Amino acid sequence: MMLGTEMLRGIRPITTAGSRNAFVTLVTNGDYAMGAVALARSLLLTGSPADIVVLFTGGVEASALQPLEALGCRLVEVDHLPLSHAFNLRHARGNLHANAPFTKGRKPAFHSPLDNFCKLRLWQLIDYSTCIFIDADAIVLKNIDKLFDYPEFSAAPNVYESLEDFHRLNSGVFVAKPSLATFGAMLKQLDEPDVFWRRTDQTFLETFFPDWHGLPVFMNMLQYVWFNLPELWDWRQIAVLHYQYEKPWEVGHPKAAQLRPLIDLWHAHYTGEGVPAPGSLPSPRDADAA
Template sequence: MTPVTPQPGGLSPSSPPAARHAFVTLVTNADYALGARALLRSIRLTRTPADIVVLYTGGVDAASLEPLTEFDCRLLETELLPLSDEFNARHARRNVHETAPFTKGRKPQFHSPLDNFCKLRLWQLVEYERCIFIDADAIVLRNIDKLFRYPEFSAAPNVYENLGDFHRLNSGVFVAEPSIETFDRMLAVLDSPGAFWPRTDQTFLQGFFPDWHGLPVTMNMLQYVWFNLPALWDWRSIGVLHYQYEKPWEADHPRTEVLRPLIELWHAYLTGENIPDLATLDNPAPAGSVPG
């Protein structure tokens, strides 16, 4: 048996690496473990040679993780980051949601802001030359291995309401180069005295990498584009579909009807049944159009 490569503190891998590159996601509870099932299937269907790594916290039980093993992934148990009590108190769910409320959509009850910072553990995965992080509430619709050639730090803009948001990044998909030196610098900046990151890892990463490289919006197509900016939507070019705010596995969430085509697509990837040819899917109706 090939020995498991020792990991830096805070990570416990289930198996050794098998490739130079990896797709990485984070699972912090049973809901995101369910989301990861659809994500992992979608990645495997692209026939990528890259590894798939699932970082998971103590909030996930073994029964929720077991279905992920079908997709030949590396499971890496992770501890929460070693942050001060003051930092943890400032970033508790209640404080984040009250201090910087989400006004554009509804975050589910299982959203835990402190867990989000575990994404930074990616920089400890030094057995890989480059990683693509993808949130567990996303699916990959075509091969995106070309992103492994993008530099650190690359991310798509947080565009889902208007074109004025191109200056903000969305951390649901990003390209990074693991480095213990970078990880240590991140922790020092992250937990500096009085630091508050209202959108957790997303706000932090934009501040840490102010000269971030832009990925096309198609590499992190946010689901609200479907009804807010339909002219941007083209199934033929979307690489990653990201279900920000409401999740497709939530029963009857507030956007269910308007997002039904996207929800049905996610369920197809979850089960592996009746996954459609994307070329046959209809793009959303133009803004302001009247149904016939």
């Protein structure tokens, strides 16, 4: 019992669970709180009865959380993981991006790699049977409740440039079964001496779950597919649209002109006004022709 109590440290739910299943996201600053609002609105449009849980860190102002509370989200405050000073130093923004630079896109200035590991606190949400984690820079375009019946650990491949991407998972969407035993094992493996997780939680989860179950790419469609692999893009099948690298709330980011239809779709979900049916949206080739 003491072990269970100890393993529940670092999370502080504000309300109780309302369902056995939950969609979970992570908010670490005001920018991602905006993202979570669009995500929550998109989930509500699907009619799912599952809870929408927002894990949030001390970097988020109370005012940024109010819209999420108004949408009925369950707010859970979380601390950073209890990791060693050496681990935190290796994975600080400057050191991590120097040793494992992003060469395919640009991470915005508000991105903090150490925050990513807070995602693992999902496994402490033991009042849920199954959780579907979705990054706050994503929106859901159709009901995905069937994923609650999928095994742990299910995730889509990290596809946005070529077929080689199918070898790696993307941790922006995954299916997990909360468990304090799993969480404890994660902490132990996460902070082994001299370990370096090149893509933070994503590389770790791929290592911790080497036999991960592959979801269809449409369950986590990365925005760069729009211009890199347009033949893969099919609005009728896309369930989750994930804005990796540049974010749709950034004004005039480097890929804004190329991604304009996707950015406009995100803003419609964020405001809740004029949300189009995905089937009515242009294909990448149609958008280029226009």
